[in-house]
Amino acid sequence: MTIASLLEPVTGQSGTAHLTHANEWMQGRTLYGGASALVAFTIAQRAFPDLPPLRAAQIGFVAPVGKDIELSAEILRQGRNVTQVRTEIHSEGKLALTAFWLFAAEREPNAMRSADAPVAWPGAPADNPAAMKGQGPAFIQNNFELRYGQTKGDDHGATVRRWARLIEEHELDPVSKLVLMGDVMPPGAMRIMPRVGPISSINWSFNVLDPNTQSEGGWYLAENASQHADAGYSSERLRMWDANGKQVLDGIQCVAIFG
Incomplete structure (x- = not known):
């Protein structure tokens, strides 16, 4: 089952959604962590389509994410270069995932260092x-x-x-x-x-x-x-x-x- 099918019910509107094609992405009784994080990220993208690139995220896996969920997204702060967004997933009436996304436009670098190459x-x-x-x-x-x-x-x-x-x-x-x-x-x-x-x-x-x-x-x-x-x-x-x-x-x- 394609990832696009999983994300299809995720619109830019806060509210309820039914993940019809979640079975292929379940890990026990919850949606696999990367998939549930992507659902939370996708509502941020679709709610605010003009965001700059994502630079960082903080995600809390609070409880199992099921097929029937409630989504929300809000901009916490929008500056000249950086926009901070919070999204949440509720499942069975309880908070299941909370995420903080930091989007930031590219700027002229004042420091440059490449990440270390992997060992072995x-x-x-x-x-x-x-x-x-x-x-x-x-x-x-x-x-x-x-x-x-x-x-x-x-x-x-x-x-x-x-x-x-x-x-x-x-x-x-x-x-x-x-x-x-x-x-x-x-x-x-x-x-x-x-x-x-x-x-x-x-x-x-x-x-x-x-x-x-x-x-x-x-x-x-x-x-x-x-x-x-x-x-x-x-x-x-x-x-x-x-x-x-x-x-x-x-x-x-x-x-x-x-x-």
């Missing part, structure tokens, strides 16, 4: 074997093609890195694609869990480094790395690079570790 570049997607064939949540099997982004079988500590791209042909703008794909990897802490148990994303904050990204073949290298795990939670760093090794997204996330 894995080579092109075609040079790496397929990953998670027939494994993982249904939303991954239905919508994503994954390839290894680190040597299979080696000890990579608390880091998960994979090449990923959408299976379907789509017309997503570059930033929408990053929002949808940026949360696709499981937390790096899963590599160091002594017991199998469920995990749940609590929040996700990220900066968009290239709002015009166009990666060859639609492939992006996604990495989740646990920076600290204890007391049932993991602090994760989430990054994405294009097929040429240019970093396009930089984020952090708190994940609940159960079991």
